[in-house]
Amino acid sequence: MNRDLRHDLYTAAAAALLVAVAAVVGTVIQDRHGTLRVNWPPLLANWDPHVGPGTPAALAVAVAVIAYGPSLAARLPWRALLLGVWVTGMAWTWSLALIDGWHRGIAVQLTTPHEYLRVIDRFQDIPATLRDFTAHILLETPDNWPAHIAGHPPGATLTFVFLDRIGLGGGGWAGAFVITTGTTAAVAVLIAVRLLTDEKLARRAAPFLVLAPAAVWVGTSADGYFAAVVAWAVAFLALAVTGHRPAWTGLASGLLFGWTMYLSYGLSLFVVIAAAVLLLGTHRVRPLPCLLAGFLVAPVVFTAIGFDWWEAYRLLVTRYYQGAGGVRPYGYWVWANLACTVVVVGLATVAGLRRAGGALVRRDDGTSGSRWSRLVRGDGPPAPRLSVLVCAALLALLVADLSGMSKAETERIWLPFAMWLLPACAFLSGVRGWLAAQAVAALLVNHLLLTGW
Numbered sequence: 426m427n428r429d430l431r432h433d434l435y436t437a438a439a440a441a442l443l444v445a446v447a448a449v450v451g452t453v454i455q456d457r458h459g460t461l462r463v464n465w466p467p468l469l470a471n472w473d474p475h476v477g478p479g480t481p482a483a484l485a486v487a488v489a490v491i492a493y494g495p496s497l498a499a500r501l502p503w504r505a506l507l508l509g510v511w512v513t514g515m516a517w518t519w520s521l522a523l524i525d526g527w528h529r530g531i532a533v534q535l536t537t538p539h540e541y542l543r544v545i546d547r548f549q550d551i552p553a554t555l556r557d558f559t560a561h562i563l564l565e566t567p568d569n570w571p572a573h574i575a576g577h578p579p580g581a582t583l584t585f586v587f588l589d590r591i592g593l594g595g596g597g598w599a600g601a602f603v604i605t606t607g608t609t610a611a612v613a614v615l616i617a618v619r620l621l622t623d624e625k626l627a628r629r630a631a632p633f634l635v636l637a638p639a640a641v642w643v644g645t646s647a648d649g650y651f652a653a654v655v656a657w658a659v660a661f662l663a664l665a666v667t668g669h670r671p672a673w674t675g676l677a678s679g680l681l682f683g684w685t686m687y688l689s690y691g692l693s694l695f696v697v698i699a700a701a702v703l704l705l706g707t708h709r710v711r712p713l714p715c716l717l718a719g720f721l722v723a724p725v726v727f728t729a730i731g732f733d734w735w736e737a738y739r740l741l742v743t744r745y746y747q748g749a750g751g752v753r754p755y756g757y758w759v760w761a762n763l764a765c766t767v768v769v770v771g772l773a774t775v776a777g778l779r780r781a782g783g784a785l786v787r788r789d790d791g792t793s794g795s796r797w798s799r800l801v802r803g804d805g806p807p808a809p810r811l812s813v814l815v816c817a818a819l820l821a822l823l824v825a826d827l828s829g830m831s832k833a834e835t836e837r838i839w840l841p842f843a844m845w846l847l848p849a850c851a852f853l854s855g856v857r858g859w860l861a862a863q864a865v866a867a868l869l870v871n872h873l874l875l876t877g878w
Contacts, residue, residue: 679719
């Protein structure tokens, strides 16, 4: 066993220990005080060993990707690879969701009392509802919004209102929508990685983007859809800063970034990842006017209608501490959230992040300074460039963690950030073994637990 692999295994073991400690300590806290508000800490889940109609398909997809994924990723034409990643990712996500059956696994996920579909009928007059939106955020207000509606800007709910308006109403269509859109996030990430680093690293990352444990929550929560929107915003920005029709791709990126601000308040932290993309680009200035113009569209429209983003966020903070946010202990969740992230991204990603950190600080051309100067110029070797990208995602995630506005349920809330940690797996050796570890983690979660999302 070589030294790097041994250190990878040590890192993975430490991450697994973090999850175990979070589970044990969390169980004790929950049993004694009931303040965690989760039944299987650190995840929002219940212990419920089961199999379902998706079990054979999930096993088949896992075996196929482990056996053939790395070789196919290395030799398929690029466009065929992107299509294959999306199709296989959908197969993996659908099969995991169907382990719980169609009704419990998909059709009712977005129809529970806290979810978006419960308020569709309150958006008959969309402009009037948006003007009145902030009046129903606090718990003491009349007809206060359910948790997810109050906890997000109205763009999240409007997505499902629009689906309903075009005849795709109900939980089944909503579930199919989040799976179909959410699984495109992997394609967007690969496009950005190829543009900002090189194609070899993107191809090495591809099987890990397919077989990620994150698929457990992509298939059951609207945050999978959020992850896709912001992933495509980053991908279009990568196209713009690498000279691919920068005006149009910059505009598209701006439009999507603006829309993400009205899907989730926390996605504003993607400014960190956007800054990393700009750092790694060679055409940084030309796309900026179009990027800014596109970004302003959603804020201008929502503000003109009468929705005040800043006031809504201020009220949300109050609502958060009126509810579970005021009960859940920060001292536990500030590190247990990271244990949740380990489950979502898998041990392979944790080991890959260790290697990414090494690639970022390792000297080249004799000094560390030369590496950074080349990065600032928009060139340099691919490995540290990929490290910048994944470390930016990790930094954004850590800021979200320290903010105290993400206490529990981060297995779904942080999906948009988790997708950008997965490419770190491109640094790993012993690829099939790590892929097997990823698949086993996802299969165990979905067969042993009934997840809350």
